[in-house]
Amino acid sequence: MDGHDQRNHQAGDGLSCPDCCLELQDYLDGTLEKKRSLSVFLHLRECESCRVDHDALRAVFAGLEALPALEAPADFDDKVLASVPYAAYQAMASLRRERVPVFLEEQFLPAWLRARATRLGGLLVTAAVAAVFIAGAGSGWLLAPGAAGLAPELLCRLQSAGRRLVGLSRAEG
Ligand SMILES: [Zn+2]
Structure with missing residues (x-):
């Protein structure tokens, strides 16, 4: 059970610790179905181990959100196109033209x-x-x-x- 509280294995509306961990991301995103979200909420209230995971994940999300939004550099498109073997594609233009x-x-x-x-x-x-x-x-x-x-x-x-x-x-x- 990975150090998760065995006593609370079935705490909070029957949600197990592994199940709870699986739902944490959606729970934090707020995309979890209402009843499922309540199950996670109840489990977290009673299971300290999952609560620690929840808090850590929330901290990661908060950290990610705090990162400055990066604009793609002006020459981003050019660089991407340059990395594509476009020259080879162009070199085959005559072959394509010869299709009859x-x-x-x-x-x-x-x-x-x-x-x-x-x-x-x-x-x-x-x-x-x-x-x-x-x-x-x-x-x-x-x-x-x-x-x-x-x-x-x-x-x-x-x-x-x-x-x-x-x-x-x-x-x-
Ligand atoms: Zn748990």
Whole structure:
């Protein structure tokens, strides 16, 4: 019981010393519910040990209240902002600006389509088809693979152009 008076353990409307100690701060603040506050009051009247605690706590509160109110220094805001890694945040401005609609994100196109081999292979197919046409041996059915060969490279380039356009408009706005 921490040296608290055992005899008065249940003094004052059944409030125990530990319970009383728990309530002391609220009791002093005056925020305790009325009936509970009365219990503490009655306990304090009969329990010297808790009364000592109460008086000590009250002295602390009084001391705190007596402290002069401190105004924050004029440069307080600046100091707080300076301590925040704001420079790093600013340094990432370009990254934030480069955020684009989802269909312009690289990941929007499947990886196989973005793969260098696919794009290069497609271009080779298109080049081969073009070569056949230039040689005068081209026929209509070759147009489809010729166009398809161009598609991966074209899609990637269109997407990257779109990204650049969005980036430009963001930079201006
Ligand atoms: Zn007590």
